Amino acid sequence: MNDRIELIRHADGVIELHMNRADKLNALDPAMFDALIDAGTRLRDDTSVRAVVLAGRGRAFCAGLDFKSFERMQKSVSGLVGESSSGKGLLDRTHGMSNAAQYVAMVWREVPVPVIAAMHGVAFGGGLQLALGADIRLATPDMEMSVMEIKWGLVPDMGGMVLMRELARADVVRELTYTGRIFSGREAVALGLATRVAAEPLAEAQALVHEIAQKSPDAIRAGKRLLNAAMNLSAADLLMAESVEQQALIGSPNQAEAVRANIEGRAPRFSQGQI
Numbered sequence: 001m002n003d004r005i006e007l008i009r010h011a012d013g014v015i016e017l018h019m020n021r022a023d024k025l026n027a028l029d030p031a032m033f034d035a036l037i038d039a040g041t042r043l044r045d046d047t048s049v050r051a052v053v054l055a056g057r058g059r060a061f062c063a064g065l066d067f068k069s070f071e072r073m074q075k076s077v078s079g080l081v082g083e084s085s086s087g088k089g090l091l092d093r094t095h096g097m098s099n100a101a102q103y104v105a106m107v108w109r110e111v112p113v114p115v116i117a118a119m120h121g122v123a124f125g126g127g128l129q130l131a132l133g134a135d136i137r138l139a140t141p142d143m144e145m146s147v148m149e150i151k152w153g154l155v156p157d158m159g160g161m162v163l164m165r166e167l168a169r170a171d172v173v174r175e176l177t178y179t180g181r182i183f184s185g186r187e188a189v190a191l192g193l194a195t196r197v198a199a200e201p202l203a204e205a206q207a208l209v210h211e212i213a214q215k216s217p218d219a220i221r222a223g224k225r226l227l228n229a230a231m232n233l234s235a236a237d238l239l240m241a242e243s244v245e246q247q248a249l250i251g252s253p254n255q256a257e258a259v260r261a262n263i264e265g266r267a268p269r270f271s272q273g274q275i
Contacts, residue, residue: 005036006057012213013050014044015208022058027066030124032143033104036130037095040107047273050217051209052111053117054134055202062127063150090157098159101126105133105159109228112221114212118205119185119194124148129156132163132193135224136208138192138201139185147173150180168192215271216254222246246274 004168008016017039019026026032043049095103104126110191117134117166125148129135139145147164148176149156156164156177164173168191176191188194200205222245229241249255254270263267 002031002035004032005038005039008122013048013217014209014213015139016053017043018053019056022056024066024129025058025063025122026056027063028130029066029069030235033100036104037100037107039104040060042109043076043143044111049111050112050213051061051162051218052108052115053118053140053202053209054108054115054131055205056121058121060127061117061123061143062130063122064125064127077201083183084113084236101157103273105129105163108133108135112155112224113217114209114220114224116205116208118198118201119143119145120201126157126158127216128193129158129160129163132167133159135227137188138196138198138204138208139184139188140199140201141184141197143185144182145185145188145193146180147176150178161264164193167180168240178224214267216249216258216268216270218254218275219249219258220250222249222264222274222275 002055004019004021006018006020009128010016011184019032019036021027021029034168034215039258048235053120090099092099096109098106107154108130115134117131117137118141119131119137121140121144122143123131123139125146128145128147147156147160155161161173166174168176176182184193185194185197189197226238227247228243230238233241254274257268257270
């Protein structure tokens with residue numbers, strides 16, 4: 001897509017999105033922010049996409065904010081968005097309920113299909129928050145992570161507070177936010193911030209998204225809508241949302257194809273998502 005992002009499109013609707021700034025450990029500068037938002041919004045609106053891998057080239061997933069960008073942040077009211085975007089302050093909601101910096105992580109929740117983060121090396125600060133926006137996180141056991149903003153006298157502000165609260169206990173989030181300590185991929189699984197450890201996260205993520213791509217795209221998208229809503233709806237409203245989604249799926253072409261394929265013992269042949 002540009003010098004910051006490499007996008008690989010597979011025939012089954014799988015997308016691999018690789019941050020491609022290996023010499024800087026894929027650190028976030030204004031160009032990377034813009035590239036991630038552009039990629040996320042394009043995938044959000046692409047009905048042919050079945051699943052997404054989010055990964056980093058080189059030795060790391062993402063080392064967080066580029067130090068030069070941090071220096072510019074001190075001089076610019078635009079904050080983390082830097083000089084290449086709208087120039088509005090952090091309080092301006094430029095992307096729905098988010099500002100641009102927050103949308104770098106939050107856009108992956110709006111992508112209507114599963115997003116799998118394949119993590120290795122380091123995921124510090126904004127890099128960790130970016131990964132938290134994914135549906136599933138695979139991490140090498142010995143990689144390093146940190147809610148590192150306190151090191152710079154800051155707080156997590158790329159959606160981290162919203163995303164961490166659904167994954168880890170409140171006291172865990174508080175400890176990591178207050179200390180900025182570095183923890184391993186293995187500990188991240190125990191804390192709830194990673195899904196599981198993997199010796200080869202990219203290979204396992206690729207296998208997982210290709211498996212997901214063989215499922216009904218309508219049911220996958222409906223499942224993600226329900227899971228996104230689960231944190232904010234009452235039990236009664238979530239039960240109703242389940243019923244609404246299920247009623248739309250039952251008897252639809254892709255649901256009927258799933259039944260036929262199972263009865264006939266063959267791979268399903270789904271059409272592009274319709275619901």
